[in-house]
Amino acid sequence: MNHYTLWHALIGGILIGLASLLATVLSGKIPGISGVFGRLLVAATPDKAWRGIFLSGLIGGAALSFALWQSAALFRPMRPLVVMFVAGLLVGFGTRLGGGCTSGHGVCGIGMGAKDSIAATLIFVATAMVTVFIYNRMVL
């Protein structure tokens, strides 16, 4: 487990798919992380309990994995903290405006063949690639 391979990517993806399925059956909703988290911040959201517990599980599962496996714990910072702050603002605003992120649109929406999610994913992958291209060549 300590030497990262593309098998890790595939197996990790399968775990994400299974986790999303389980959360879908339990909640009756599409359990995209941005939606689960974003609605936790709205006072009027009636079903806060499962959202908080699901995200606590996510944080705990990741922390346990970081402790167990070197390949999972690998973390290479890429950007200054001020850039991380701006990135967070854009990710938060964009995902709630667009109704989903990599999990809600990318995994669940595409998994169900939803055209809007396919469009959303193509758009955010494209603008992310353009952003990386510009940042890596003009800022660095």
Next chain:
Amino acid sequence: MKAGKLVLFLAAGGLFGTGLAVSGMTDPARVIGFLDVFGAWDPALLFVMAGAVGVYGLGMVILRRFDGLKLPSAGSSPIDYRLVIGSAIFGVGWGLGGFCPGPALANLGALRIEALFFVPAMAIGMLLAQRFFGADR
């Protein structure tokens, strides 16, 4: 909600966080490596998505055969300005930071300083979008 169900939600979250960490997607260098198509391209994210989308898509097809399960509708909402503009903005942030919401939260538990800057900003961004445009697309 029954305690048993909440334990299952905890398990689902634990499985999700484990998947993110095992897949390497909590490492921003690997995500930015995938997005850097004109640099040293890293295909890992594609394998993660293939595994996740394949399992979820197949699983939903199977689950829909069972009556009595409450499942989200499979239909697409219209491709409107919110979807297009919002996704475009999200992509810029994703490319800037190398974090999307799941991996950012996963790294928050590990108290990584990047996540400690990113996640509160993400919450502010979400609150702004929900305040001015509503929580539902």
